[in-house]
Amino acid sequence: MQRAIALVDCNNFYVSCERLFQPALEGKPVVILSNNDGCVVSRSQEVKNLGIAMAAPWFKLKELAKQHGIIALSSNYTLYADLSNRVMRVLAQFSPDQEVYSIDECFLDVTGIDELTRYAQSMRQRVKQHVGIPVCVGIAASKTLAKLANHVAKKRSSGICNFNALSDDELNRLLGRIEVGEVWGVGRRTHSRLQEMGITTVLALKCASGERIRAEFGITLARTVAELGGTACLSLDECARPRAQIICSRSFGIPVTQLADLEEAVIAYTSRAAEKLRRQQSMACCVQVAIRTNPNQLIAPQYQPSLTQALTEPSNDTRVLCHATLSGLRQIYRTGYAYQKAGIVLSGIIASDDKPRSLFDDSEAQQKSATLMATLDLINRRMGSGTLHLLGEGITKSWAMKRGNVSPRYTTELSDIALAHAAQN
């Protein structure tokens, strides 16, 4: 039996989320901006039609935006994450094998299901009806082909494309009309190298010699070629694996020069990362801290140090992790620079249960630490994130990022619901 993988992808996801609560945005050109309102991370169809690229810096677009009346909103990840969960729960009803691949898309194994086109139609309808978000569905024999089928679906009014329903000739003709850069796993660099070799369409890549691709580009692209040929090399990852590294980094709202401000930021970021670490019941063996000046400021003196340290024993205690990142920060900090960004990375991540015992384990202290952290997490979950935090994180946070035009957290924050109501009237 032929394998059938569906890729369901939300249309203009962040824009669609905002439109759900502000119907007046429907039909208007809308963009969602990254943190600090830096660049464009989601575009409505009207904006795509204007030729505005993904990740374009916002400050360069302001003139164009004024001309066309583009509405720009800061990103509201709390809202998007909640709506994403709802979409994924609805889609999970269509297959026992679901891989949530990103905030706005998932793979579903739909092998063996009859009348796949109709099945895909009911996916679209149910998500639209239960959550209100429009989605497109691509179906094919491998994940890479399903991504391409979804790309085709996005251009169709039906919002559906099933490669498995096509003959070999029909599929090849279709793939011959798609640029090779559209393939999942072919980025800018690989795209231009492929073009130099004369491989410009998806069909040409599919027909390329696997050995040659393996030799010139490595194993990853060779797998992609096999996937294009209909051989599934990438399996569906049903249960989300625990993260192998946890990163928390942000640009500042204003340039930062003082060590004290960097310390606050590093404590805040380490605390967020530690929460994520505990949520997946893991501990980290290594912490890295990094700071950097603004690389786009060409005249200013540049400095981008980082330092990785091994902990004496694996930990997920915010205090232990902060102690390490702070000591690292103090070692790499130099005066005389305007810092634009700080970040921390937790790595060497193991399951808490796998933590090796040592001769000098202080089990009473470990128990106390676990209880304290569990209490901290519980309070923050119940009363809202950030209710309880280390004092070192700071109160005023002069360095915090700017978000000029953020919408209310309509679905997760009681105090924001009144705002939602006001917006509708």
Place this chain on the structure above:
DNA sequence: TCTGGGGTCCTAGGACCC
């Protein structure tokens, strides 16, 4: 004035060991 954040996988090269 103004350019995001969080991940993954692969590879090459160095250190070290026997």
Place this chain on the structure above:
DNA sequence: TCTGGGGTCCTAGGACCC
């Protein structure tokens, strides 16, 4: 004149994705 070879582990960096 002339100085091995192979395995493992770690790290940094590249490329990619959303």
